[in-house]
Amino acid sequence: MSRTTPILQRIGLALWLAFTSPWASAATLERGNGPEPSTLDAHRCQELACGNILRDLYEGLVTEDAGGRLVPGMAERWTVSADGRTWTFRLRPGLRWSNGEALDAPQVVASFRRAFAPATAAPFAELFDALANAREVQAGRMPPERLGVSAPDARTVVFRLTRSAPLPALLTLPIAFPVYLPAVERHGAQHTRPGTLVSNGAYRLAAWTPQANVLLERNPHFHAARAVRIGRVRFHVTEDAAAELQRFAAGDLHITETVPPQPLPALRARFGGQLRISPYVGAFWLGFNLTRPPLRDAPALREALSLAIDRDLLVRHVTGFGERPAYGLVPPLPGYVPARTVWATRTQAERVARARSLYRRAGYSAANPLTIELRYNTSTPHRRLALAVAAMWRDTLGVRVRLRNEEWKVFVGNRRQRAITQVFRGGWIGDVADPRNFLAAFGSDGPLNWTGYDDAGFRERLAKADAARSEAARNAWLRAAEQRLLNAHAVVPLYFYTSKHLVKPQVRGFEANPLDRHASRWMWLEGE
Incomplete structure (x- = not known):
């Protein structure tokens, strides 16, 4: 030894x-x-x-x-x-x-x-x-x-x-x-x-x-x-992004997980090169619980709620860190042409007009407004976004929105169970830079399918993508699957992420x- x-x-x-x-x-x-x-x-x-x-x-x-x-x-x-x-x-x-x-x-x-x-x-x-x-x-x-x-x-x-x-x-x-x-x-x-x-x-x-x-x-x-x-x-x-920023400024943190919504010029002036913003393979969306009323079997209502949200306003004044408005689920990826909602190129005024028409067609009005609950996990950015969405739904359609803020573990459990959720904070951060990664959860009844979306046509398109013999054919079938999901208005795409740290x-x-x-x-x- x-x-x-x-x-x-x-x-x-x-x-x-x-x-x-x-x-x-x-x-x-x-x-x-x-x-x-x-x-x-x-x-x-x-x-x-x-x-x-x-x-x-x-x-x-x-x-x-x-x-x-x-x-x-x-x-x-x-x-x-x-x-x-x-x-x-x-x-x-x-x-x-x-x-x-x-x-x-x-x-x-x-x-x-x-x-x-x-x-x-x-x-x-x-x-x-x-x-x-x-x-x-x-x-x-x-x-x-x-x-x-x-x-x-x-x-x-x-x-x-x-x-x-x-x-x-x-x-x-x-x-x-x-x-x-x-x-x-x-x-x-x-x-x-x-x-x-x-x-x-x-x-x-x-x-x-x-x-x-x-x-x-x-x-x-x-x-x-x-x-x-x-x-x-x-x-x-650091659930509270504003408090996290204060701890960073005080010298308690070397790196923040995120940065709270604030005017970007002011943040750059204050922190200079310490502010790191870069593209990020992630999409933020709101999900609908498709297994229970009032959103089950109500595609017109779901589309109306999606149309009423001004995404350009959200990324300019609510998120404010270079995010891009989203009209699909898959962010830009090499070799993939993402699908988009059919009204993505219309003006917001045109979208609002259609939203109001669909809302009335679904049986709602000023005399009979929709009352809906929007659930999100504790976070300053998520709270700001939920308030903005609730205001847009109220001002555009007359929807009465109850905001439900939950601690992360409680929120995750409720979202997974699909028992009490109606509209909820969703989104997906890429595990790999592959369009299928953003779509796979909707193809089964697994724990990641928070909406309960169940469509044989969608699953068929995923299967054809899996069996494709070329990358081009695979991407074409994945795009067809994404388009079918968007046409069902199972989710409300809002924006594509940027990463932001101090x-x-x-x-x-x-x-x-x-x-x-x-x-x-x-x-x-x-x-x-």
Whole structure:
């Protein structure tokens, strides 16, 4: 045994790493993160608040660099068969969990089986519908062992697909992160707590103070630990964007999750280069609950409500950060011509006239106004937008709107259950830069189909896109599916996102990228 081993055991591996890493820093990166994360179970995460943290705690077979480019993660390389349906990933040697135990291919496979097991109820499982037997396993019609993923040896993971799909990009999602199953078996739902959560990424969980912050510390067992320059990261709960801005201005935060709606010239004058605005693959829309009155079987009413909203006014005076009005669900993507509502090119005055006609046709009037509830999660931008939409519906049609503001976890649960929602804050941030990603949820009765949209014609078009033999044909069928969804007025497209953050000058390595993902492992604090 080496004479240094007892020394390392006494001072601790993490401290040893701090002394040996050429860039090691004891500084803490303070990050705003929006609402309280609903979970730190990677397989059950369905929102940005947990996704941001999980990308620091875990690493998938494939990951992304600071600019959003796909790079090797747990896998050092991968290959794909000529037909695009068999992918083979070769793991790095010597991978370890944050507790020091070895991490191998059979554990990766077992984690995937857990992700797709019915009891897990993973909300993003439907994004992997190209994975062989994934739907059958999640529905309980096949055992998890029939899932199309296997480990022929300790360092090889093989995926079998039923059609071509952008698998490497999908493997960057939290559902594809390896979960340490002994902790799940031993602690159940509590495996996500400090002291029990075992991860494999650049950081490990140190503390979690509910409704306050989540603290991470550098993971000495991460395969690239010597290149991780920030010692600790604290993700703060910042549901109120205005309060988050104040904390940034006071020096409490290095990075904000967003920026509250304010006049852009004033923000630029105040913060200069600290204000970072860039294009973002995301769409904001309002959803209709199509499973219950008054919006079920009421396409004319739904169209009237959509027409009455002045999107140009919203992006100029309510959002105000370069967002573009949306008349479809899919944001601009390379090679894809998005669908649009049939009245997208009409003036707002023409839209209002049609809205009033459709409203009367649906049986409503000044004497018999529609009373509707608009539900949104706690957030200054969402509150401002809801107030603006309610005012437009009232002034244009005479609709009486009840605004319902809910804490994130409550809101997500109500939206998913479709029991009490009528109109709700929706939208989609791209998991991958693929138009199908914005449409897939509407093709099943899964947990992401918050509207309850159920249309065989839409599903047929998605299936034809999946079977297409060329990218052009695939995009054409996806556009046809998007157009059918828009013609049903299942949702109200409002605008396409921009990403907006405030970033302190000493933060280095923060790069704009289309999916707005910023893992802490790529950053450092100058002068710390």
